[in-house]
Amino acid sequence: MTEPDLNLLIALNALLAQQSVAGAARRLGLSASAMSRTLGRLRAVTGDPLLVRAGRNMVLTPYAEEIRERTQKAVFVARSVLRPPSSALNLSTLERTFTLRANDGFVVALGASLIAAAAKAAPLVRLCFVPKPEKAPGALREGLVDLEIGVLGNMGPEIRLQALFRDRFVGVVRKGHTLEKAPEITAEFYAAQGHVVASRRGDKTGPVDEALADLGLQRNIVARVPSFPAALAVAQASDLVALLPASFLINQPVDEKNGSPATLWSFELPVKTREITVSQMWHPRSEVDPAHRWLRKLVLSVCREKTLAINEK
Template sequence: MELQDVDLNLLVVFHELLRRRRVSAVAQALGMSQPAVSNALNRLRRLLGDELFLRTAKGMIPTPLAERLASPIGESLDAIHHTLNASAGFEPAASQRAFTVAMTDIGEIYFLPALMQKLGEVAPGVTLSTVRNQGDTLQGEMESGRVDLAIGFLPDLQSGFFQRRLFRQRYVCLFRQGHPLEAGGITLAAFRAAEHVSIVAEGTGHGMVDQAIQRAGVARHVRLRVPHFVAVGHILQTTDLIAVVPEAYAQRTLAPFGLQTAPCPVRIPDIAIHVLWHAKNHREPGNQWLRQLVVETFAR
């Protein structure tokens, strides 16, 4: 097969299908109709003699050949894109770019309301997608360019990444208003006796909470373990359970769920929340603009 036999636009559609896994999402991202995306995929199937993507209930799943082609095609398209735009700036007011940002459910609760409001003011055509910032896969996703930025507490992202600190925060105890512990406060004895919700938050740095409590020699009565923070407010609202959570998350839950906070009687190190990006995007104008917007909006 010769390069003149290949329409570059077909590879762009292929690359977006790998990222988004749905024809409708690719059509929206590329400004095409869904039939046009399907037609491009059919042309590429005939050209390569492979189905490339199989339809499932969870979206389009790549075949083994598509998975082998993913990295070299993605790298080639990135190289072409960066070369063509090397001298171009980024105009947020006119841009239709789609960015992908990795963050936890806490990040979505804390950052997205203000960030989306800001985007509406200065870049109304820019769209944002979020993905979970689990350390075991995030590094590869950012190296490949599928994720533009990561925001959160991510101590495992080191080599090949730049970072800018947004703020530091402490951990606090979170519980409902009218809780039996409200009057006397959460002493160490009360903390030991209380029933707890433990948040695993696998793939982030928040697992160090359990480690810090164990190192302090404090045995908690963990009544419930959950994999993420998103349901914690609902759970605490109607029970006498308590949870140890980052203060930024706690502040977003107080009014909606009728909760309150108290200092944690166990010493847990403060954490730093960063915005991180891969070295390959360090000088890319759009990435520079987005991370500066994040810093201006949230750094303190």
């Protein structure tokens, strides 16, 4: 009996995860034609079409759906056998790219420090930050990312979790804004200002709006933008008030006279909002991987050092 080509298992996993010949080809660094030929071989071996055309897209057959999770687990087990855990991790020779999924706010606030710390300890390691369009465990389960960083969502019971730091929202305006000159920022005065809101989903309300509503107040929202960097840019160039995580201001240029951002003025909100806990999340298969454990410790160390002042408040 001829032994099956186990290389096909890697290709099968990519095809089932991407549900696209082109996507699987990009994931494995192959040409689309090479991946198409591999799909033909897989169809011959399994006796099933696996991927079929549905309009402009490809969809999995019932058999492909049935074997998807088993295929993924088989690939993970095979990789762990070929790359067993070792207690002797040599960071000077460790050559690996780690993919971290995080929003723009985290990358702006802590990305540079994390990259520098990783390069100093392990010069051949590369960090690849990818966008985080939603809170979902799929990327971790499929091995597309090594770490998910952000506020815990519905990630599933198997995903490992470690809190990195506590954050809170603050108000931010340009230097010289009316709010900076006010003797006291009341909830009424704050709500009456023009506001720019950051929301990638276009949400119309948030915790601050709920707290203001309890007082019978409503923010005067003039504009909505898709990210915190965009909200900050608008606030810097206008009279609008931005609502940002305090950690987002860590790397802003500082005025040496008062220690505040040179072109911005931040203030505590006149209403109480709940704290935010930013965490790192990973799949259990990476739990004992020495390189992954080193990465998690590095992320924790950098985050806690850089956000020490925030956590002490």
